[in-house]
Amino acid sequence: MPISAGHGSIGLHWSRRCALLAWLLAASSYSHAWEECADAGATPHVQKLGEMPQHNYGRPGLSHMTIWGAKxxxxxxxxxxxxxFAPGSGTPIHRHDCEEVFIVQAGEAAYLRAEVDGEKESGRPGPRVGSRAAANSTFRIPLNAVHQVRNLHPTEALTVLVIISKPPIRVYIYDTWDTPHDAATLSFPYPWDTVCPEDLRTQEQLDTREL
Structure with a gap:
């Protein structure tokens, strides 16, 4: 019996070590996948928005600009x-381990958010609450709340200023509102954290030439 107990103890310690090693390897892969731009620390304290690059990052209807960011x-x-967001476009259903604030500058945002308290038992997003926010309105998304923001207006664009905490952002994307939390797909680094401003400016110049 003592030998058996000893083997069990060794197996438990080995299992914990393997889990720790897997976590360290994952953390290491994240650190290598996400790096600051070479000139990140040299940005002027004042920037002109009209001179900053924008891109859709492969998402139709989106124009994104990182005004101030970690990368x-x-x-x-x-x-x-x-x-x-162009009419009919919006974000995927997703969550992230940071708080988020939206300030609507133009158009009207329609957003759905799962009640966090309703998620604990089912392992899925809880009951959804929805609302709309017009220009000069603001709304917030709590930590890890599953949500989606869309522009449902048929002709007008939606423009929002977005503020997030704890960058760089790690986003978990859900195929549907019924997708279990453990089946959500991690997107890290997020698309706009994979390219630096100078690379975007070069791409903008190429896009202009193509037009």
Missing amino acids: HHSMKELEVWLQT
């Missing part, structure tokens, strides 16, 4: 984005 500008505690 682009060495921000540590928050990021600020400017996003425009």
Whole structure:
């Protein structure tokens, strides 16, 4: 019996070591996948929005600008984005381990958010609550709340200023509102954290030439 107990103890310790090693390897892969831009710390304190690059990052209807960010500008505690959504477009159903604030500058945002309290038992997003926010309105998304923001207007664009905490952002994307939390797909680094401003400016120049 003592030998058996000893083997069980060794097996338990080995299992814990394997789990720790797997976590360290995952953390290491994240650190290698996400790196600051070479000139991130040299950004002027004042920037002109009209001179900053925008891109859709492969998402039709989106125009995204990172005004201040971790990768682009060495921000540590928050990021600020400017996003425009064409009619009928919006975000995927997703969550992230940070708080988020939207300030609607133009158009009207329609958003759905799962009640966090309703998620604990089912392992899925809880009951959804929805609302709309017109220009000069603001709304917030709590930590890890599953949500989606869309522009449902048939002709007008939606422009929002977005502020997030704890960058760089790690986003978990859900195929549907019934997708279990453990089946959500992690997107990290997020598309706009994979390219630096100078690369975007070069791409903008190429796109202009193609037009």
